[in-house]
Amino acid sequence: MAQGERENNVHENGWVEEEENDPNQKNKRNLRAEEEEVISVERYFENQEVPSWRQQLTVRAFVVSFVLSILFCFIVMKLNLTAGIIPSLNVSAGLLGYFFVRIWTKFLSKSGFLKQPFTRQENTVIQTCVVASSGIAFSGGFGSYLFGMSGRIASQSTDTTHIKDPALSWIIGFLFVVSFLGLFSVVPLRKIMIIDFKLTYPSGTATAHLINSFHTPEGAKLAKKQVRALGKFFSFSFLWGFFQWFYTAGDDCGFVYFPSLGLKAYKNKFYFDFSATYVGVGMICPYMVNISVLLGGILSWGLMWPLIENRKGDWFSADLSSGSMNGLQGYKVFIAIAMILGDGLYNFLKVLSRTLTGLYTQIKQKEVGVILPVADRSSPVDTSIETSYDDQRRTQLFLKDQIPTWFAVAGYVAIAAISIGTLPHLFPELKWYHIVVIYLFAPTLAFCNAYGCGLTDWSLASTYGKLAIFTIGAWAGASHGGVLAGLAACGVMMNIVSTASDLSQDFKTGFLTLASPRSMFVSQVIGTAMGCVISPCVFWLFYKAFDDLGLPGSQYPSPYAVVYRNMAILGVEGFSSLPKNCLLLCYVFFGAAILINLLKDFLGKERGWFIPIPMAMAIPFYIGPYFAIDMCVGSLILFVWQKINKPKADAFAPAVASGLICGDGIWTLPASILALAGVKPPICMKFLSRATNTKVDKFLSS
Known part of the structure; x- marks a missing residue:
């Protein structure tokens, strides 16, 4: 283009x-x-007047954002509660936002009521609002720390006493208290991040280029074709989900349980479950992510778990139930935790070292007398360095609408004070001094995460959350509810550092599309507020509609909820809860995760492309590799498509993948409503072995 x-x-x-x-x-x-x-880019738009920050915040933008937020919250929630792999949905948000407002403006234009044309700044506001809202579905912990507090998840761990079951009222209150601090913590540093340090923020930059292209004549033509493709596969995915529902009248019924690779493979979770969602995810995720997940499934369910199962009676009691953490289930959970922690520690140290090195280099290059600029010190651009027209134009408008530092500091202090007074009432195990310590360190950690994300495009929010689990949990102690304290602290920390990196990405997108920092901030605040209401309501719908939510082998096993709870138990009780030889295996896989990352970085991108990703390998250790097969099918479709017609595949694959994910994701809404209404499917489709089928026939004929 x-x-x-x-x-x-x-x-x-x-x-x-x-x-x-x-x-x-x-x-x-x-x-x-x-x-x-x-x-x-900016030469093309130079004849177009840039609307003021208030004009960028239109009613239609937030109406569209609200509708898309509901859709995306369903998608993220479903992914959270199944395998926990959530791809970037920025492209889908930008594309659908463009599509809906284009329809809106076209209709008003024909009616003669169109007062304000649709601009790329308004498109950026929509994308920011939607991603902020759906981001709460992840950072809110519905598939991790928050659901890990429930009795349903506690029954799968060694600690069944310290629980806090979900309730819509306290979840919404908790999210409103903790979700806005990260926004205020990073606002004073936006000029340093975007203009002085010129951080790339790859996802934010890619989203900006996408939005800019939509608002050119050729880009608009391509966007229409992409939306058409998205709509087709959205419809197909939705109808496919509807069709499958008719065959799920009982346990283990439906296409999901089709033993496509054989009954023996099916028993070990190797099967294609006909999920349009994960086929779409596989088309978006890099090839190595999908292959790593499959390798992890083969290593665990194809090799390790059958071998450990044979040690029943020696390594663990043969009388234990299949879900006992002192049996095979314990190995599945804690070895996965070891790999996740090893990979997280390595990447934390890697990003932190790059952050400190980058900071040192950039500060060193500045003159001694220069003070690092913040929001209130809009120092003029250094004219000694030749800058392009684009950079001059963008910098001028980025510095035009200031967000005062006093406003950010006052907002942070006010919300922190409310939080310190409120959270101990929601979680008596989490004391006020625990929260004070978190909030003293949080701005520094939020800056590190936002800076590291700008360099590497990696948000380490979950890693900082795990750090809070271990530190606050151990500080509170087992006798004072350290498990719940650790999980609650994880939520506080994750929300702060996650929203900080998200807002920094949005500032970069706004910088490249000439959207005002004020409109970006307001859009992020409104999107976050939407998410604090929509996400709990969507989770509550899942929680009430599916009685087996969070249970192993169910449609929504929520694997990370069990993992996070057992991390908290490990941090409070130590290694005493591990079954025999589990600690040794944990050490081995913790070290292996670090060594694999070292080898991958040593070989570099060109030579180390074939090295798997430990974090991705750890995901199927607990729930099995069935979703990995779906993702690899998605990769195969993309690979063949690129071989046949690479330009077309590159242009339309994200739209096709988004359609598959969105259609299947939104089907969960009517499926949940049908379940709540007590409407059951009419048919149960089961797959039996020949021997079992013979027994069934004999029973029915007798």
Whole structure:
């Protein structure tokens, strides 16, 4: 698309009149064309007036954001409660936001009521609001720490006394208290992050380029085609989910339980479950993520668990139930935890070292007399450094609408004070001094996460959350409810550092689309407030509709809830809760995760592309590799498509994948309502072995 724009500019400027056969003229023309391409984005929009920050915050933008937030919260919640792998949905949010407002403006334009045209700044506001709202579905802990407090998850662990079952009232209150602090903590540093340090924020940059392209003539044509493809596969995915529902009248019924690779493989969780969601996720995730998940499933369910199962009666009692943490279940959970912690520790130290090195280098380059700028010190751009037209234009508008530092500090202190007074009432095990310590360190950790995310595109929110689990849990102690204190502290920390990195990404997107920092901040606040209400309501619908939610082998096993609770138990009680030889295996896999990461970084991207990712390998250790097969099918579809027509695959694969994910995700809404209403499917489709089928036939004929 950019290539096409550049060629059009070449023709319009008359450069084709030069001699086509002269190599020097060709080189000069190509050089000029490349220079023009660098500055073509804002040159293209220079005749369009940039709306004020208030005009960017339109009613239609937030109406569309609210509708899309509900859709995306269902998607993220379903992913949270199944396998826990959540791809980036920024592209889908930007694309659908563009589509809905385009329909809105087209209708009003024909009616003669259109007062304000649809701009890329408004598109950015929608994308920011939707991602902020659906982000609460992840950082809210519905598939991890928050659900890990419940009695349903506690029954699968060694500690069944310290529980706090979900209730809509306290969940909404908790999220409102803890979800806004991260926004205020990073606001004073936005100029340092975006302009002075020029952090890349790859996801934010990619989203900005996408939105910018939508609002060019060629980009609008492509966007329409992408939306059409998304709509087709959305409809297919939704109808496929509806069709499957008819065959799920009993336990283990439906296409989900089809033993596509054989009954023996099915027993060990190797089967294709016909999930449009994870086929779509596989098309979005990098190939190595999908292969790593499959390798982890083969290593655990194909090799390790059958071997450990054979040690029944030696390593653990043969009389234990299948869900006992002192039996095979304990190995599944704690070895997965060891790999997650090993990978998390390595990446934490890696990103932290890069953060400190980058900070040192960039501060060193500044003159001694220069004070690091914050929001109130909008120092002029250094004119000694030649900057492009785009950078000058973007910097000028980014510095125009200031968010005062006193406002950010006052907001942080006010919300922190409310939080310190409120959280001990919600969680008596979490004392006020625990919260004070968290809030003293949180701004520094939020900055580290936002800076590291700008360098690497990795948010380590869950790693900081695990750090809070172990420190606060051990501080509170087992006798004073350290398990609940650790899980609650995890929620406080995760929400702060997660929203800080999300807002920094949005500031980068806004910088590149000329959206005001004020509109970005307000949009993030409104989106977060939406998420604090929508996400708990969506979770509550799942919780009430599916009685087996969170149980092993169910449709929604919520694997990370068990993992997080057992992390808290491990932090409070130590290693005494581990079954025989489990600690040794944990050491081995903890070290293996670090060594694999070291080897991957040592070989580099070009030579180490085939090295698996330990975090992805750990995911199927607990729930099995069935979803990995779906994801690998998605990878295979994308691979074949790229071989046949790479440009078309690159342009439309994200839209197709988003349609598959959105359609299957939104089907959970009517499925939940049907379950709550007591409407049951009419058919049970089961798959039996030949021997079992013979017994059933004999029983029925007798």
